[in-house]
Amino acid sequence: MKKIIVFFAMFLIICSVMPNMTIADTTHEGHGQTQMPAMTTKGHTGHTGTFEHTMIEKNIRAEFQIMSLASMNMKDPNGATHHVMVKLFHDSANHPIKDAVGKVKVIEPNGNEQINSLKNYNGIYAANFKFIEKGKYGVICLINIDGKKHLFKFWYHHG
Numbered sequence: 001m002k003k004i005i006v007f008f009a010m011f012l013i014i015c016s017v018m019p020n021m022t023i024a025d026t027t028h029e030g031h032g033q034t035q036m037p038a039m040t041t042k043g044h045t046g047h048t049g050t051f052e053h054t055m056i057e058k059n060i061r062a063e064f065q066i067m068s069l070a071s072m073n074m075k076d077p078n079g080a081t082h083h084v085m086v087k088l089f090h091d092s093a094n095h096p097i098k099d100a101v102g103k104v105k106v107i108e109p110n111g112n113e114q115i116n117s118l119k120n121y122n123g124i125y126a127a128n129f130k131f132i133e134k135g136k137y138g139v140i141c142l143i144n145i146d147g148k149k150h151l152f153k154f155w156y157h158h159g
Helices: 001-018
Strands: 051-057 060-068 082-090 101-107 113-117 118-120 124-129 135-144 147-159
Touching: 051 147, 060 135, 060 147, 082 101, 082 135, 101 124, 113 124
Parallel strands: none
Antiparallel strands: 051 060, 060 082, 082 124, 101 113, 101 135, 118 124, 135 147
């Protein structure tokens, strides 16, 4: 009988604590990964100058980063100035997607377009672009995962 009472008391304690969990409580110990809520986060530039933007479309989470090649101590032989990178995850399971194909189109403030195929760097997809003019750039990313197309669009402010 004591075991049943102790079990019931533990059950009540666990149930009372779980609704108070925050996103910080969902970090996988040792992996440093945090489960993202199902939403689109507004793009922001961190203290390192890296622009970050997260979106979810058809249960695929895309985590974008845009950074200058100079900040990465890199140069592009074709004159590109910035690196557009995306990491893909199955949102419900938080598993990385390592086999996808895609392209990114960047629409410059003056209306000109640049299109590059994403290169797969072991599950991190990236392409380089020229961001010369200051202003808002449209970023459109089309990804094919297991025969299904996923479209992500957002604005990047350069300058």
